[in-house]
Structure formats: C-alpha cells, structure tokens
Amino acid sequence: MVKIDKEFLDEEKLKKEAEENLKVFLQRHIQSLTTFTREPGLRYVPSKSLEKFLLKAKENVFYLPLSTFLDSNLDNNEILWHIYNELALYPDWKENANIYLDREMRWKAEIDEITYYIYGKINEILSKDNDIDIIFVREYVKREILDFLFQMDRYFAFLRVLETSPLYRDQEEKGKILQYMKKRADKDLLSSSLAHHGFAKSFLLWSVYKDDENFKKQIEEKYHIKILNESIYEFLNREFIRQINKNQGIISRDPLIKAFIYPSFRKYWLEEVDSMQAKDSSEEGEKFFEESQEKDTRDKLESSRKEVEDSLKEILDQENTNATSLEDSTYKKMEAYGISSEEVDLYRYYLGKTKAQRDAMKDFWRKLIGSAKKEVNVEKNRQAKGKLNVNDLINSYPDFIEAEQKGNYKDLKVFDKNFLESKDKLLPEKIEISFLIDNSGSMDEEKIEATRKTLTATLLSIRDFNLYLQAQAQKTNQKIELLTETWFFGHDYYRIKKFEDTKDLEESQIISSITKISGDDGTTDDASCLRQIHQNISIDQRVKIKNKKEYKIIFEITDGASSFPGATKDIVxxxxxxxxEIYAIQIGKISKLDTKTFNYIWNDNFKYPHGLILADDIEKLTVELLNIVKRNLESIFQVS
Structure with missing residues (x-):
C-alpha cells in the first residue's frame, strides 16, 4: 500500500482553494484589466506548476504562477499589482513587437562605439596571450545596452500602472502598493560595484522612495545629473508620464532615452572600463565581465528580458499567422468582386509605400477632432475671484460695507473671472469628396505610378478619418459621414467607386481605383465627367450645401489641359x-499653350486659384493633394 504524505495533501488542498479564490477575484477585475490591456480576448489562468508569469499569444492566455504567490504569501491586491505590472506594455508590444525585437539594429551605432572602445582598452592592458575576441566583447556590450533599455521599460511600466489604472488613482491603494514595493526594492543597488547597473535601476528606486527625502537625496547625490536645470530623475519621471498620458510607447520612448538618459549610462560605464588597471589586469578584466553577467535573481515573479523577448516573438508569430490567414481570405473576397490576386498584390505594394504618410495623417486627424470641441475663455460676472466689476460693486454695496468691517472680501461676488468653457462647432451631417483621375492616352508610367501612390495615401487616409469620426461621435456631439467616390475620364468617363457601399465592396472599389489606371482612354474630356457630378447634386442637397449642413469637394488629377477648355470652365x-469646393492638380511637363489653358480653366477670374501646376515635380503630387485635403477639412472642423 502506497503511503500518501498528509502534508502534500494539505498543500494541494491549499493550492486548489487559492486557485478558486483567485479566479473569483480576477473575475471582479476582468473589465478593468481588459480596458488596461486593450485585449478583451486575453484569458487569465492560474497555474500550479509555473514559477513565473507566462504570456502565450497563440493561446491568448496569460498564465499566473500560483505556487509563487503562495510561497511569497501575497494577498489578492498584491497579485493584481503584479498582473498589471507584467502587462503594462502589452498594448505597445502588440503594436510594435518588431521594434522591440529590432532594438539591436536601432542601437547599432551605440553598441559598435562601446565595443571598439572596450576592445581597444583590453588590448592596451592585456598581454597577447590573454587577448579577448571582439565578438565576445560585442555580445557583452549588446547585452548591457539591451538590459539598460529593459530597465527603462520596467520603469515606464511601473509608471503606466500608477497613472492609468483607476484602482491606483485611489491614494490609499496607491500607498499600499508603494509600501509593498519598498519591501521588495533593493536599496543595496546604490552601493553596487558596477555604477552603470545601479544607475539603470535607480529610476524605479527613486520613484518608489519619492516620499523619503533622505533616501531620495541619497540617490540624486550619487548620480548627480542635471537635464535642463533639473534632476535627471524629475525630468524622466515627468517626460515618461507625459508620454503615458499621450498614449505613446517605444517609438517615442527610445529616442528620449537615447538623447537624455543613455549619455549618463555610457559615462558611468566607460568610467568603470577606464578604471581597469594593468596590474592583475587579467583577473580584473575577468571579474568585470563576470559581474556584468550576474543574473538578478532577487525577483522570482517579474519576467526577465529573455522571457519578454520570447513573448514578443510569439506575438509577432501570431500576427504573421493572422496576416497570412487574412491574406488568403482577402484574395477570396476580392475574387468575388472581380479583383485578381495580382491586383491585390499591387494594392499591397502601394500600402507599404504610403504607410508613413498615412500614419502622419492619423496624427493630424486626431488633432483635428480635438479642435472640433475645445475649451475657450469665457467671461462671467459675479465670480468670487478676479478683476473688480464696478456695476456689481454698486449693486452689492451693502455686502461690500459688511465685508469691509469683517476684513474678509473673499466671498464677495463682485469680480469678473475668465474660465474655460466647452465650445462646440456646428459640424455638417455629411462630407462628400470626389476624385477625378485622368486616364487619357498621355498618362505615362511615371504619372500613373505617382497617381496610384497618391490615391492610396489619400483614399485610405480619408477612410481612416471617417472611421475615427464614427468612433469619436460623442466628442463632436453629432454624427458625421465622410464619403468618397472616384471617377476615371478620358474620351469617356465612368465611376469606379461609389459613395456608399458595403465594407468589402468599398475595399474592392478602392483597389480598382488604384490598380486600374491604364492611360488608354484617348482624349482629356473632364467636362463631361464634371457635368455628370453636377447633375447628381439634388435640389435638397444644394440647399444643405448652401446652409453648410453638407460639404461637397472635388479633386481632379490630370496631366494636361482639357481637350474642351470652354466646356470645362463653364461647369467649374x-x-x-x-x-x-473644386481643385485640379496638373502633373507632367506641358507646353506654354497648355499652361495658359489650364490657368484659364482653373485660376483666371476666380476669388482664389483652384488649379496647381506641378509639371516635372511629379513626386510632390501626394504631399500637395494631402495638404489641400487637410486645408479643406481644417476649415470645416476647426473652431473659429
């Protein structure tokens, strides 16, 4: 008969109870965690066997180390803190996993510089028999710089939890966690034999002990660095919090670190390298590298850099798997609308070429939405503080006499005061934007390439803005539709994309608008196409346009003057x-006669020009059209 250890049974029972309690506790906080991580599908699963947190992106599971929680005797709120802290960078990981994993290349110049410096120093003080391979030195330098950046990430994560989790906005809860962090924080870091290690970790230590003036002063005196005339700790704390509040991540964080924090890390590091002496240099050099390679085993819970990198690789693999699956489904969907796989691939090519411009436009759209509803200074009478209002003083003179006798004027409402009051701009119900594309025989490959790139950037940027408008409808206090259509014209005209369609059909029409420009439609008859658009404007829509309830904007891209300038001028x-609002942009070299004709149609005898000639500056087409789009939408959305 097998004897079963009673202590083992008690331990298993305890783990089972703890697991059930943790599940109930997590269920209460699942909504807050979902908001914090921006990942509604992530599951939180306690594990009896794991010793550390484990993120499995493919399974969409975050495993929790139940045994370690029990060993460390953590309460539920302390466990919750660790979950938040581990997942603080998760939204940024998902968005920028490749950038995190590509840090070695992004910091290549810094790695190379320190590598050659240390290698040169070693060759100065070591004999040839003790020569160390430069590859070994580079691996060491790479590890030190990536570990430094990882410490900066951990500090950023710590601040993000305190700044953005509603739970820790409560001062009592925040205080509990800071007390818990003080128990776990290692003050001995300040006396570390490797100053650059202590420096990298001192930022988190400084934030934990901000309320301890003596220890805070001790940190600032050990690493006495000023940036813009303030402590480096105050500076980075403020800048990181600013980035957190702006929802920024590694893309903004690393340049800030490289410019302001890394130079000090480098200084302390090189001072250590310079301190290696020729006497017993072999042993001292070995000791230097050994100390640098020591693992930080104090914390059994927080993930190491290697473990985070493994999670990032899995996130990236999952994204690639999803992208492949999406790509296959996209091909099938587009085939149903008559779009070939070659056209989908061509479309994706232009997506890649215009990504930077579309990302810049997204930032512009966000700011534009903010300007549609903003706070302005409004002057109100009879406020408790501000500039004395004579009329109110006369009307309230008995109160003034009484206040004078008491020697207390603070409650008198006889002052003007400016304060911020929300002001909304009345926005239109609908904005329609039409794009007319010259597909005549004179459109060569260079012009077609520029036009395709421009259409990709512009159509998709406007679609981004439309989606953003729908999501932000509450901020603008009204629903706005922003719709686009595309037309081709040559000897004839035809519409490629309609204003309103289902999502998949709209996608197929955008692809067609970009990929089907061929330059084989004969002459340049834009007048007929413009006339058709004019006829499509109903009487009701004309009234709405006049009353600014709707806006209609037309952009034409052409490589020359119209074949029928009189007719085009009349319809314009x-x-x-x-x-x-109507605008035309001309691309490609044209004759003096064509230049005169183009100006006659689009610029002569108007209040302001409606035509822009780029001529040989074809590469400016995308930038110029996006600028015109921005100016027009700014005039609609900005509060005057």
Missing part, C-alpha cells in the same frame, strides 16, 4: 456657384 464655374 457652375460647381463653384453651387457651393462645391
């Missing part, structure tokens, strides 16, 4: 009289 004038 009618559209402007209707309240339509």
């Amino acid at each position: 004038k009618k559209l402007i009289e209707t309240g339509v």
